[in-house]
Amino acid sequence: MSERPIWSAAEMRAAEEAAIAAGTPVETLMDRAGRAAAEAIWRFAGPLPALVLCGPGNNGGDGYVIARVLKARGMDVAVAALGDPKTPAAHAAAGAWAGPVATFESAEPRPLLIDALFGTGLRRSLDDGVAAQLAALAEDAAVRVAVDLPSGVATHDGALLSPVPVNDLTITFATLKPAHRLQPAARHMGRIVVAAIGVAGESALAEIGRPLLRAPGPDDHKYKRGFVLVAGGDLAGAAELAAEAALRAGAGAVRLLGVSPSAALPRAIMQSGTIETGLDDDRLGAVVFGPGTLPGPESDLLLTQLLASDKALVLDAGALVLLANRGPDALRGLPEPAILTPHPGEFSRLFGEIGGSKVDRARAAAARSGAVVVDKGPDTVVAAPDGRAGISAGSSPWLATAGSGDVLAGAIAAARAAGFDAFAAAKAGVWLHQRAAEIAGPGLIADDVVEALALAFAECT
Ligand SMILES: NC(=O)C1=CN([C@@H]2O[C@H](COP(=O)(O)OP(=O)(O)OC[C@H]3O[C@@H](n4cnc5c(N)ncnc54)[C@H](OP(=O)(O)O)[C@@H]3O)[C@@H](O)[C@H]2O)[C@@H](O)CC1
Ligand SMILES: Nc1ncnc2c1ncn2[C@@H]1O[C@H](COP(=O)(O)OP(=O)(O)O)[C@@H](O)[C@H]1O
Numbered sequence: 375m376s377e378r379p380i381w382s383a384a385e386m387r388a389a390e391e392a393a394i395a396a397g398t399p400v401e402t403l404m405d406r407a408g409r410a411a412a413e414a415i416w417r418f419a420g421p422l423p424a425l426v427l428c429g430p431g432n433n434g435g436d437g438y439v440i441a442r443v444l445k446a447r448g449m450d451v452a453v454a455a456l457g458d459p460k461t462p463a464a465h466a467a468a469g470a471w472a473g474p475v476a477t478f479e480s481a482e483p484r485p486l487l488i489d490a491l492f493g494t495g496l497r498r499s500l501d502d503g504v505a506a507q508l509a510a511l512a513e514d515a516a517v518r519v520a521v522d523l524p525s526g527v528a529t530h531d532g533a534l535l536s537p538v539p540v541n542d543l544t545i546t547f548a549t550l551k552p553a554h555r556l557q558p559a560a561r562h563m564g565r566i567v568v569a570a571i572g573v574a575g576e577s578a579l580a581e582i583g584r585p586l587l588r589a590p591g592p593d594d595h596k597y598k599r600g601f602v603l604v605a606g607g608d609l610a611g612a613a614e615l616a617a618e619a620a621l622r623a624g625a626g627a628v629r630l631l632g633v634s635p636s637a638a639l640p641r642a643i644m645q646s647g648t649i650e651t652g653l654d655d656d657r658l659g660a661v662v663f664g665p666g667t668l669p670g671p672e673s674d675l676l677l678t679q680l681l682a683s684d685k686a687l688v689l690d691a692g693a694l695v696l697l698a699n700r701g702p703d704a705l706r707g708l709p710e711p712a713i714l715t716p717h718p719g720e721f722s723r724l725f726g727e728i729g730g731s732k733v734d735r736a737r738a739a740a741a742r743s744g745a746v747v748v749d750k751g752p753d754t755v756v757a758a759p760d761g762r763a764g765i766s767a768g769s770s771p772w773l774a775t776a777g778s779g780d781v782l783a784g785a786i787a788a789a790r791a792a793g794f795d796a797f798a799a800a801k802a803g804v805w806l807h808q809r810a811a812e813i814a815g816p817g818l819i820a821d822d823v824v825e826a827l828a829l830a831f832a833e834c835t
């Protein structure tokens with residue numbers, strides 16, 4: 375699995391301090407950052423007349439380096455500063471810029487706008503006048519570029535502290551930061567370039583990358599590839615979507631029990647037996663419960679049976695409502711950690727209101743429940759009880775369609791049955807789901823995502 379790390383502002387600062395302690399001055403890091411950004415801007419926007427907006431901190435320092443490098447390339451560059459440089463490195467970078475510096479307030483729009491006002495050091499909303507001038511300059515530009523982060527977004531949780539223009543390109547340094555992937559900030563980034571600047575560090579948070587899945591080999595048989603049981607509920611369609619999704623996402627065998635299936639159900643899906651006999655099968659790798667399930671005494675009893683079994687559970691939709699009635703402790707002590715796939719409504723029903731970023735919330739929910747939590751949405755976060763977390767690289771808004779969550783539950787179960795641990799399986803399912811949606815394209819319905827899962831799977835082998 376190729377995963378890009380995501381650092382918090384504090385982790386970024388720690389990496390910077392470690393690099394400085396190891397002998398690389400901050401001026402060198404700034405020079406690398408500015409040069410890398412200038413290179414990316416040159417490639418992206420070419421020789422458009424540029425306006426670089428420089429703030430008072432090191433983000434502004436990067437801006438002065440960018441201005442100098444682009445000018446040396448022969449570009450027509452103007453600089454406007456919001457206040458004087460406050461850090462020694464920014465001061466030095468500003469000193470090395472030989473051209474004139476206008477005040478931010480007096481800056482005139484130019485076709486290429488480069489926003490180096492604030493990066494990871496932003497602590498409060500921009501003043502109204504500053505935000506309005508930034509918006510006006512962005513409005514009149516043809517191409518908008520943000521250095522590290524668009525000014526006005528909170529690094530940690532992706533909140534917009536003041537109005538933020540939508541950029542065409544964002545160049546960040548060393549690693550992604552949470553705001554590059556969390557909404558609402560993520561939609562303001564445009565294309566994202568991560569430039570290496572020679573700092574290293576560790577993080578328990580990463581972008582969910584393409585999983586490495588196993589194509590069947592000569593020694594495989596259907597059960598070895600993964601056997602999924604979908605314990606159906608009251609509405610056949612939802613359980614069928616989950617069952618077919620599991621099959622198309624690579625499970626060798628899928629059994630759907632507990633519903634009267636429709637004629638559309640693929641004949642490859644097994645339907646014989648009862649849930650009790652179905653559960654009593656050592657070959658079973660994962661059980662999906664919840665899609666199409668209405669809460670009631672019967673489904674509650676089934677949840678009790680499932681929790682008493684030693685199976686790896688993927689609990690979605692109706693199962694989450696049942697769980698909410700029992701409280702999150704209901705999952706403690708399971709032999710295999712369960713995977714929960716709540717949408718925002720189900721999440722608050724299960725866990726109440728938790729403060730912090732979406733990553734903080736998912737981590738807290740995972741720690742509290744002992745389950746892997748897939749906090750769904752346009753910026754799906756997967757968190758494990760031990761604090762590891764992943765953020766989706768983004769998914770098609772066309773997934774906002776009935777049944778797409780059922781498809782996700784099936785895809786996750788396939789990865790779980792194939793032998794992935796709960797955290798890895800949840801991430802693999804999220805990746806396959808968003809990739810399948812991309813393949814299915816605009817206008818998709820959940821059935822199309824199911825079909826496209828096979829192609830998404832093939833890309834991972
Ligand atoms: N880490 C690294 O390895 C590297 C980091 N690099 C770069 O450094 C950037 C981080 O730099 P940074 O820490 O100096 O913060 P930055 O974003 O410039 O802003 C801080 C300044 O803004 C001010 N200020 C804040 N909010 C404000 C507001 N609303 N309205 C007005 N003022 C406000 C704040 O004032 P204060 O809050 O202290 O009063 C302070 O003066 C990072 O994003 C990257 O681009 C690269 O050079 C390569 C190496
Ligand atoms: N606006 C959006 N952009 C991207 N992905 C979305 C959006 N809205 C929903 N999704 C994704 O679609 C799926 C919807 O799940 P869910 O709400 O459970 O749907 P359903 O109950 O209809 O099956 C989730 O995987 C979620 O991440």
Ligand SMILES: [K+]
Binds near residue numbers: 491493520521524
């Ligand atoms: K910026």
